[in-house]
Amino acid sequence: MTTFHTRYEALSYAWGDTQSTKPILLDGFLVQVTDNLESALRQLRRGSQPVRLWVDAICINQKDLEEKQCQVRHMGKIYERAQRVIAWLGEAADGSDAAMDALASIGESAYRLGFQAGCDEAIAQKWSRINIDKQVLEDVINDPLVELYHRLRGEAGVNTPLVSLSVVQILNRSWWRRLWVIQEAVLACDLVFVCGNRQVAGDHFAAVEGACQSLSRAFQLRRVLLGAVHATPAYDLNVIEFIAKAVPLLRIRKAVRKKSSLLGNMSLADILHFVSVFGPPFEATDPRDNIFAIMWMASDVHKLEIRPDYRATCQEVYVHTTMRLLLQGHLKVLAFCQFPHALRGLPTWVADWSRTLLAPLQPRDRFYKTGHAQAAPSAHQYVLDFLQRGDDWTLRLAGAKLSNICSLAQTWNELNYIRRKYRGNKYRLEKKSRRWFQNLLTFVELSRDELPHRRNLCRADRSAIASALVRTSCADQEYVITTNTIERMATNSISNYSAAILNDEPRQLSRLEQYLQAVQFISRNRRPFFTDSGQLGLGPSCVQIDDILVLVLGADMPYILREGEDGKYRLVGECYVDGIMDGQALDDATFECFPIV
Numbered sequence: 001m002t003t004f005h006t007r008y009e010a011l012s013y014a015w016g017d018t019q020s021t022k023p024i025l026l027d028g029f030l031v032q033v034t035d036n037l038e039s040a041l042r043q044l045r046r047g048s049q050p051v052r053l054w055v056d057a058i059c060i061n062q063k064d065l066e067e068k069q070c071q072v073r074h075m076g077k078i079y080e081r082a083q084r085v086i087a088w089l090g091e092a093a094d095g096s097d098a099a100m101d102a103l104a105s106i107g108e109s110a111y112r113l114g115f116q117a118g119c120d121e122a123i124a125q126k127w128s129r130i131n132i133d134k135q136v137l138e139d140v141i142n143d144p145l146v147e148l149y150h151r152l153r154g155e156a157g158v159n160t161p162l163v164s165l166s167v168v169q170i171l172n173r174s175w176w177r178r179l180w181v182i183q184e185a186v187l188a189c190d191l192v193f194v195c196g197n198r199q200v201a202g203d204h205f206a207a208v209e210g211a212c213q214s215l216s217r218a219f220q221l222r223r224v225l226l227g228a229v230h231a232t233p234a235y236d237l238n239v240i241e242f243i244a245k246a247v248p249l250l251r252i253r254k255a256v257r258k259k260s261s262l263l264g265n266m267s268l269a270d271i272l273h274f275v276s277v278f279g280p281p282f283e284a285t286d287p288r289d290n291i292f293a294i295m296w297m298a299s300d301v302h303k304l305e306i307r308p309d310y311r312a313t314c315q316e317v318y319v320h321t322t323m324r325l326l327l328q329g330h331l332k333v334l335a336f337c338q339f340p341h342a343l344r345g346l347p348t349w350v351a352d353w354s355r356t357l358l359a360p361l362q363p364r365d366r367f368y369k370t371g372h373a374q375a376a377p378s379a380h381q382y383v384l385d386f387l388q389r390g391d392d393w394t395l396r397l398a399g400a401k402l403s404n405i406c407s408l409a410q411t412w413n414e415l416n417y418i419r420r421k422y423r424g425n426k427y428r429l430e431k432k433s434r435r436w437f438q439n440l441l442t443f444v445e446l447s448r449d450e451l452p453h454r455r456n457l458c459r460a461d462r463s464a465i466a467s468a469l470v471r472t473s474c475a476d477q478e479y480v481i482t483t484n485t486i487e488r489m490a491t492n493s494i495s496n497y498s499a500a501i502l503n504d505e506p507r508q509l510s511r512l513e514q515y516l517q518a519v520q521f522i523s524r525n526r527r528p529f530f531t532d533s534g535q536l537g538l539g540p541s542c543v544q545i546d547d548i549l550v551l552v553l554g555a556d557m558p559y560i561l562r563e564g565e566d567g568k569y570r571l572v573g574e575c576y577v578d579g580i581m582d583g584q585a586l587d588d589a590t591f592e593c594f595p596i597v
Contacts, residue, residue: 010054010082012184013040014090014174026058033057040088043197053086054078056180065310072308076187076296085188087181089173092196095166100198102167106211107204109148115210116203118254119217127218152215170195176249179284179293182275186253186297206250248278256297268298268306268321269330276336276357287314287343290353291321304328314354315345319393322350326383326395331555335360335574339542348571349395349596358525361475361538361576362556384593394568395596398553400589402580403531404546405560409443411527411541412436436519440469440528447530468578472528472538473519475576535580540573547572550594551585558585561594568597 016036023030024038033041037057044051060071079085089096114120127149173195175181185191191202252274255266266274271294275282284290292308295301304324309317325333336351343352351357384396444465471488478488527541531549539560548561548569558580560572 006052007083008052008054009084009086010079010184010188011037011040011044011056011086011088012079012175012181012188013037013088014178014181015057016174031058036088036090039091040086040194043091043194044086044088054082069308069310072292076183079184080187080189082188084190084192085184087175087185087191087193087202089170089175089193089195092198094169096170096195097198099166099170100193100195100200103170103205103208104198104200106148106151107200107208109144109151110207110211111201111204113145113148113207113211115214116207116254118210118251119213120210121214121217124214124217124221127215128221148211149215152211174283177281177283179282179289182249182252182282182294183297185249186256188253191253202250202253206254209250248274251278252297265299266297267300267330268295268304269325269333271298272333272336272351272353273360276351276353277359281356286310287354288312288317291317300328314343315391318343318346318350318353321353323386323393329554331383331552332360332362334552334555334559334571335362335557337571338540338573345391347393347395347597350393359521360557361522361574362477387595392597397594397596398591399550399559399594400553400585400591402549402551402558402577402585402589403533403535404548405529405539405543406532406545407443407447407530408543408545409440409528411525412523413525413541436523437469437473440473441465443528444469444536468536470515472536472576472578474515474522475538476578476581477518477522529575531577535577537575537577539575543572543575549575549577551580551589552594553591557581561596564597568595571596 013036016034018034020035021032022035022038024033024041025031034057037055041053041055044053056075061067110116113123123145126145130146130149185202188202193200193202193205252266252271255274275294282290284293288308288310291306295306295308298304304321306321306324312320322333333351334349336353336357337349338351338355338357339348341352342355346352384398387394387396476488523538525541526538527543529537529539529543531537537549537558543560544562548563550559550561552559555574557574558577560575561569562572563569
């Protein structure tokens, strides 16, 4: 396809088992296609009317590397300029007809109420007070928001409730996990989901997701109002939260298409961040597609000068992509260098994009009160150069050595998505969190005994220690309250934490639900440590004693390096160190060159 003047539709689907095929007749020739594609083509026929449909497995010779490489460059435009993109979820099964009908009906109502834009804080506030505040209930009794509220909850007597196992099974279908569908769905001007003979408009599906986000937020607010004991909802909260969180590509679609949003004009670094951290484990037959399948959504793809090249090895693709990102000032990609690598042969300063990654300790570039991320700085002052010897690459960065790691606590991995698991024990999140903080407090007390001559936290009183634990456990992250208001997450949590842990009042933890959820997300699979200058920090689980804490010039976070016998350094990962995150370490910093292999 060389021009886009012809009106056509494009198919987005999961290939399925390539060894299980069926024949179709194409231009008088029998061609084998996968079972899932054959069923899609059969379902999408329109009687005697012709259907002009673009299908990658048919329109691209997958065995011709040169043709595939050429066509991949046009994939973004193909889906962007299609009259409609059809997301084929598969044949009807497991109650999918009822699930699609519920999604279509509720989605239409949610769309009319504007939920396609995402979570609505004002509506969440109103929903949180239904059946609590009599005046609120009387004010909204005839409001269509009330009907949507009850339908989302699946309460008795309500037609077409959303909550059902069949809806969850729709979201568990293989289409949602295929890497290439992200680009196909995000760039589509008109997206429609089809399952069997049922369909849901893409904007309506997005509105359901936005309404579910609002409902989850409403019950979070309700638990704050009433306390965790009295505010447990009667319906299956896990299903609602699953729906609200399990469709990340719809959020990427909103962000890319809404240029004025906080995440508008997403860079490749932003998209890699979102897909690697917040999405399900996306599947790709070729690990190089972890770059090639999503790069065309990025606003800076042409500036980065990255081109799909299937003649290059996966290691070469990842190294080249990381180099281009670093040279454009995206030092935050170093935060994705997490270990162990699933792909062998990568330098430690190159992320392995074929594995699921932890969220960085700071989720984006520095935020300002405008609500927009700061533009990437010029890289020449930070990245000194790259050196190559054979297949080995060395990155040279400017940095200042601050201290060494001298004491380690246990890695916290107990709260691995605990909210999806707990049933019948509504205090499990609080109990696990309390145990974490008590262990961390014990670690600090032991370090005080072992390092009595040290400065900073080892010499602090219990109130200062409590404040440091609250900040460190969430990496003192900022979050956006409104487009003009940004607040640090720990600010309003220190007093409640002190009462819960230091004064043995565990019920106070129920007031910290949003903070504790952030802690389980940020601290998971990370390890607290002390430096030899008496500073408490949070770093990768693979950190070791005698590792070096380095302030990398231009980076948002400090990094931990490990010196090898060859005099070169291995990147261990980013870290948070309490007491230096607001620039305090810059005053006495002496910068030098660190060669990282």
